[in-house]
Amino acid sequence: MPHKLLATLAISHAFLTTGPHHRRKLALNVIETDEWLTAQDAEGRTYYYHAVTMETSWTDPRIVVEEPAKPERQQLHALHVLPSNVDKDALSQILHSGDAMDEAKTEQAFWAVVNEVDRAEAHDEPLSADVPRMLHRIFDADLQHLLTREQIRTNLTCMQPALTGAANAGNSMGYIMDDYAHKDLPLKEGRACEGGTCCEACSRNIFPSFMLPGECSPDIFPGLNQFTFNEVEGLPSASILQFIRLIERVRRTMAHEYGLDLKTILPLQAYARKYVAGTTQQGGGGGEGDYVILHTDEATHSGYHYSSVLYLNDQGVDFTGGDFIFNDKAKEGTYHIPTSEELEMLTMEEELERGRKFGRELTPFHPSRGAAVIFSSGWENMHEVYALESGTRYAVPSFFTTCPVPEQAYQQMHVGKPSSDEQIADDWLHLLLAHRAESPVESVGRVKELLMKWHYMCTPLDQH
Numbered sequence: 001m002p003h004k005l006l007a008t009l010a011i012s013h014a015f016l017t018t019g020p021h022h023r024r025k026l027a028l029n030v031i032e033t034d035e036w037l038t039a040q041d042a043e044g045r046t047y048y049y050h051a052v053t054m055e056t057s058w059t060d061p062r063i064v065v066e067e068p069a070k071p072e073r074q075q076l077h078a079l080h081v082l083p084s085n086v087d088k089d090a091l092s093q094i095l096h097s098g099d100a101m102d103e104a105k106t107e108q109a110f111w112a113v114v115n116e117v118d119r120a121e122a123h124d125e126p127l128s129a130d131v132p133r134m135l136h137r138i139f140d141a142d143l144q145h146l147l148t149r150e151q152i153r154t155n156l157t158c159m160q161p162a163l164t165g166a167a168n169a170g171n172s173m174g175y176i177m178d179d180y181a182h183k184d185l186p187l188k189e190g191r192a193c194e195g196g197t198c199c200e201a202c203s204r205n206i207f208p209s210f211m212l213p214g215e216c217s218p219d220i221f222p223g224l225n226q227f228t229f230n231e232v233e234g235l236p237s238a239s240i241l242q243f244i245r246l247i248e249r250v251r252r253t254m255a256h257e258y259g260l261d262l263k264t265i266l267p268l269q270a271y272a273r274k275y276v277a278g279t280t281q282q283g284g285g286g287g288e289g290d291y292v293i294l295h296t297d298e299a300t301h302s303g304y305h306y307s308s309v310l311y312l313n314d315q316g317v318d319f320t321g322g323d324f325i326f327n328d329k330a331k332e333g334t335y336h337i338p339t340s341e342e343l344e345m346l347t348m349e350e351e352l353e354r355g356r357k358f359g360r361e362l363t364p365f366h367p368s369r370g371a372a373v374i375f376s377s378g379w380e381n382m383h384e385v386y387a388l389e390s391g392t393r394y395a396v397p398s399f400f401t402t403c404p405v406p407e408q409a410y411q412q413m414h415v416g417k418p419s420s421d422e423q424i425a426d427d428w429l430h431l432l433l434a435h436r437a438e439s440p441v442e443s444v445g446r447v448k449e450l451l452m453k454w455h456y457m458c459t460p461l462d463q464h
Ligand SMILES: O=C(O)CCC(=O)C(=O)O
Pocket: 273, 292, 297, 309, 324, 383, 384, 385, 395, 397
């Protein structure tokens, strides 16, 4: 149940600690003390146990070992030159000028924000409330620019299964249950369209120029193609802000396309994913590999309701293979049923391949730099990524939920919902920008808080 999921996330927020104003620490060096006691096991070995939860541990859980600094990330940071003599007032001038936010003005505003963030960090000062104010204007402008330059290219009819429920999914979807590799997928009931008929909520959209070339360039934004919210240390603030800006553009596009109130849709996950030809996927999630098996996003995580993939490089230039494929049940009579003679001619491999594709309608998308695919996450949008033949492919999947964050989650945060632009600026700094070093445990708490506060950070207060 999605609600349960968010409630679980909320509970772990209880451990966030507060700290001084503009450089809040989410540190977790020591967990509350006397609750952890020691005891000996039958062989006389000392272990730790928690007096309340009875959790046990061989190592002292109150001590969190600092992760060693990651050289690769540090190098990225070194690439970024802190601005000197930045015009401190540039941001406020743009904000109050009343100029139309055309694409050039929006870029200027973005870099003024970056400079202001770097200035605040370099001088260890609070972040100006003009930063979130300007970002909100930038996000508004970005959606307008996107809607102006793009038409919806693809809006296919959804293929909602006739029968819902994991037990019936095999009958209606055929292929997924026949593929032995999928037998362990935590299959969930597909979300039914209202009235059981196709509706807008099942549409798929492909935006070839969701991002302008400069907006996803690794030269301008070092580390963008390795981004995860859990490891922002060492990344230039420009790359962090740009990543958020792109995910916010996805969120706004989804709200626009699916007719959702913006505050009702939140990201649950977003990261850069690297595919390298010839590598094997280790486990699920975003680990490196060279393909993604057929799946629906909602089946891998019940809280995922809308999905997007942004593409950071080009098929045919940076890699070959690696098509993104929508995989639907084909209409009766549209596919060839092989004769027994034809089947006999096939090798074992060809027969497996034929079995996998039989009765399916495949709609490929060839990834290109700057493009986005946006779709609802349920059974209506089964998809896979074909194996790369050569090169490296970079994509940014992101997954959004329409489950509301329980009020209790905010109450458990030391600094809960923001109620002024200053507090929003403070959240920007603490949840994203001031994290040059943190332990993995700290980063988990920070990222959860960031995702739960996303709409407060990315939209003005009067829109809540
Ligand atoms: O990389 C892609 O094109 C799709 C990735 C995907 O389907 C996923 O991460 O769920």
